[in-house]
Amino acid sequence: FLTDKEMSKIQENIEIADREKLFSKSFVDGGGINDIKRRKRKREENDIDNTAAAEEDMSADEAKIQRTSTFIHFSKLSNSSIAAIERRAADLLSMPNHSIEPLQVVRYSRGQYFHDHHDMGMLFEDGSVELPTKNAMTPPRRIVTILVYLNDLPNDVGGSTHFPLLKGGSTGSDTVALKGLSIRPKKNLAVIWCNVKKDGTPDERLVHRGETLNGDVVKYAMNIWACED
Numbered sequence: 226f227l228t229d230k231e232m233s234k235i236q237e238n239i240e241i242a243d244r245e246k247l248f249s250k251s252f253v254d255g256g257g258i259n260d261i262k263r264r265k266r267k268r269e270e271n272d273i274d275n276t277a278a279a280e281e282d283m284s285a286d287e288a289k290i291q292r293t294s295t296f297i298h299f300s301k302l303s304n305s306s307i308a309a310i311e312r313r314a315a316d317l318l319s320m321p322n323h324s325i326e327p328l329q330v331v332r333y334s335r336g337q338y339f340h341d342h343h344d345m346g347m348l349f350e351d352g353s354v355e356l357p358t359k360n361a362m363t364p365p366r367r368i369v370t371i372l373v374y375l376n377d378l379p380n381d382v383g384g385s386t387h388f389p390l391l392k393g394g395s396t397g398s399d400t401v402a403l404k405g406l407s408i409r410p411k412k413n414l415a416v417i418w419c420n421v422k423k424d425g426t427p428d429e430r431l432v433h434r435g436e437t438l439n440g441d442v443v444k445y446a447m448n449i450w451a452c453e454d
Contacts (some may be wrong), residue, residue: 226313226371226413227372235306239330239375241282242297249295249297250293250295278305278317279376291340292340292342293337294332294333294337294338294339294435295331296330297332298328299330299449301327316450317452320368324368324452324454326383327359330447331447332443332445333384333444335438336438336439338434339412340434341389343420344370344420345366345367345368352429356427365453367452368453369450369451370420371415371448373414373415373416374414374444375410375446379442380409380441380449383437383440384437384438384440385407385436387433388406388430388433389405389432389433390429391405391431392406410446419431
C-alpha cells in the first residue's frame with residue numbers, strides 16, 4: 226500500500242518516536258472506566274435491576290484496561306509522504322481528502338493487546354454497537370478502516386488482527402486456532418473494511434481485536450480512518 230519512500234519516512238518517524246518515548250498509552254475511546262459506567266447506564270435505561278452486576282463492574286473491572294498498545298498521530302499534511310498516503314486512501318475510497326482522519330501508528334510490544342472493539346462506536350457486552358453522538362466533543366464516526374502493517378511478525382508470537390464474527394481462518398500459523406478470521410501482520414499488507422451496513426448502522430460483524438503479542442518482537446501498524454462529514 227505504501228511506496229518505498231513512504232515506508233522509509235514512516236519508519237524514520239517511528240525510530241524518532243521510540244527514541245524520544247513519544248508513543249503514548251490510552252484507553253480505547255470511551256473504554257476503561259467510561260465503558261463500565263455506560264454499561265451500567267444501559268442497564269438502567271432498559272430497566273434491568275442488576276445492582277450486583279453493576280457493583281461488580283465498578284469494583285473488579287474498574288482497573289481493567291481495554292488497550293495496552295501505544296500510538297502516535299501524524300498531523301494532517303504534516304509532510305509530503307503523509308499527504309500522499311492521505312490522498313491515496315481518499316482516492317481509493319472515492320471520498321474527499323478531508324474525510325481522512327490524522328494517520329495513527331500503533332505499537333505493540335511483548336504482552337500488549339487491544340481487546341474486542343468496533344471502530345465505529347461503543348461495543349457493549351451483548352454485541353451491540355452504539356454510535357457516538359454527533360458533537361464537537363465526541364470522536365468522529367469512522368466509516369472505513371484501512372489497516373497497514375509496517376513490519377512482518379514471525380509465526381507463533383500472537384499479534385494477529387482477529388475478527389471473531391467473520392468466517393475465514395488464519396493467514397498465519399499461531400499456536401492456538403481461533404474461531405473467526407485472523408490476519409497475520411506482513412509488511413505493507415493493507416486490510417480494508419467498511420464499518421457500516423447499507424442502512425448506515427454499525428456492522429457488528431466487524432468487531433475485532435489486536436491479539437496479545439507474546440514474543441520478544443515489536444509490532445507496528447498504521448490506522449487510516451475515513452470518517453463521515
